[in-house]
Amino acid sequence: MKIAIVGVSGAVGQELLKVLDQRNFPLTELVLFGSKRSAGQIYTFKDKEYKVKELQHNDDFKEVDIALVSAGSGTSLNFAKTITKHGAIMIDNSSAFRMDDEVPLVVPEVNAEDALNTPKSIIANPNCTTIQMVVSLKPIEQLSHIKKVHVSSYQSASGAGATAMNELIEQVKQSTTGKEVHVEKFAYQLAFNLIPHIDVFTDNGYTKEEMKMYNETRKIMHSNIEVSATCVRVPVMRAHSESIWVETEDELSVEQIRKAFENFNGIIVEDNPSEKKYPMPLFLSGRDEVFVGRIRKDLTNPKGIAFWSVSDQIRKGAALNAVQIAEYLIQHKKR
Numbered sequence: 001m002k003i004a005i006v007g008v009s010g011a012v013g014q015e016l017l018k019v020l021d022q023r024n025f026p027l028t029e030l031v032l033f034g035s036k037r038s039a040g041q042i043y044t045f046k047d048k049e050y051k052v053k054e055l056q057h058n059d060d061f062k063e064v065d066i067a068l069v070s071a072g073s074g075t076s077l078n079f080a081k082t083i084t085k086h087g088a089i090m091i092d093n094s095s096a097f098r099m100d101d102e103v104p105l106v107v108p109e110v111n112a113e114d115a116l117n118t119p120k121s122i123i124a125n126p127n128c129t130t131i132q133m134v135v136s137l138k139p140i141e142q143l144s145h146i147k148k149v150h151v152s153s154y155q156s157a158s159g160a161g162a163t164a165m166n167e168l169i170e171q172v173k174q175s176t177t178g179k180e181v182h183v184e185k186f187a188y189q190l191a192f193n194l195i196p197h198i199d200v201f202t203d204n205g206y207t208k209e210e211m212k213m214y215n216e217t218r219k220i221m222h223s224n225i226e227v228s229a230t231c232v233r234v235p236v237m238r239a240h241s242e243s244i245w246v247e248t249e250d251e252l253s254v255e256q257i258r259k260a261f262e263n264f265n266g267i268i269v270e271d272n273p274s275e276k277k278y279p280m281p282l283f284l285s286g287r288d289e290v291f292v293g294r295i296r297k298d299l300t301n302p303k304g305i306a307f308w309s310v311s312d313q314i315r316k317g318a319a320l321n322a323v324q325i326a327e328y329l330i331q332h333k334k335r
């Protein structure tokens with residue numbers, strides 16, 4: 001089983017190496033690709049050194065079985081044919097193919113079987129905020145069809161990449177020493193601030209990030225579910241949080257929802273307010289699961305349930321989900 005990682009030098013690329021190692025993914029060969037700038041860098045995987053090759057339009061993917069790609073939409077669009085032309089399956093972390101009808105958009109806990117239908121040999125990894133949310137929605141949908149979702153996201157700096165994480169740290173230092181705060185990766189200073197603007201605004205007043213939560217959730221859940229999102233950047237390093245309100249067809253109890261969460265693979269319930277037990281990003285970075293808490297009936301709607309969720313944006317929100325798709329493929333499809 002030959003695996004390629006494209007974009008290995010980025011935050012997600014580095015996490016892909018860690019996840020493949022930690023899960024003992026059954027690869028026999030590994031090849032790393034990057035930009036001209038990253039070419040030549042050396043990374044270690046299971047005590048063996050691998051040199052990054054520059055991604056080019058050639059036959060480098062001839063023997064590759066699965067390519068894990070996290071290098072931006074432009075690179076994915078430009079190199080999809082080069083990556084897949086010899087038979088490799090491309091698991092793409094960019095938004096390039098997510099809404100393509102011939103490309104499955106997959107969260108294994110929710111719609112794994114969709115990964116087996118790949119007319120373009122491409123499987124799209126959803127946006128991190130969508131992944132985290134649909135994992136928490138699936139157990140509720142299994143109890144009663146979800147009609148509406150309102151969600152506010154509290155998105156960490158890591159969503160904008162490793163440079164953005166470093167910028168946040170520098171901004172905190174600069175703003176506490178009275179120095180001028182350097183702002184580059186975000187529209188405004190993020191330290192001690194909240195920015196209700198991720199990606200670009202569309203004609204309906206929602207941002208592209210917010211419309212991803214609407215469009216991707218409907219595709220993944222094969223549902224007419226209505227999603228209204230407000231996506232906010234917050235001064236947190238690498239775990240996203242979401243405040244989610246759900247309306248279901250039938251009235252459900254908190255106990256039913258809690259039990260469904262507790263029995264669902266990939267979810268951990270942290271919900272005991274009297275003991276100050278609820279998920280927080282500071283303590284859950286690096287974890288694989290989606291953590292849920294603050295589960296309660298909605299005061300305004302007997303068919304409404306509100307809850308809070310936290311998950312690591314780089315792991316389950318990107319690298320882990322992609323590797324889980326690859327694991328599903330090798331368990332269910334000869335590759």
Ligand code: 2RA
Nearest residue numbers: 127128129155159160
């Ligand atoms: C963000 N979800 O958080 C976007 C892309 N990772 O910036």
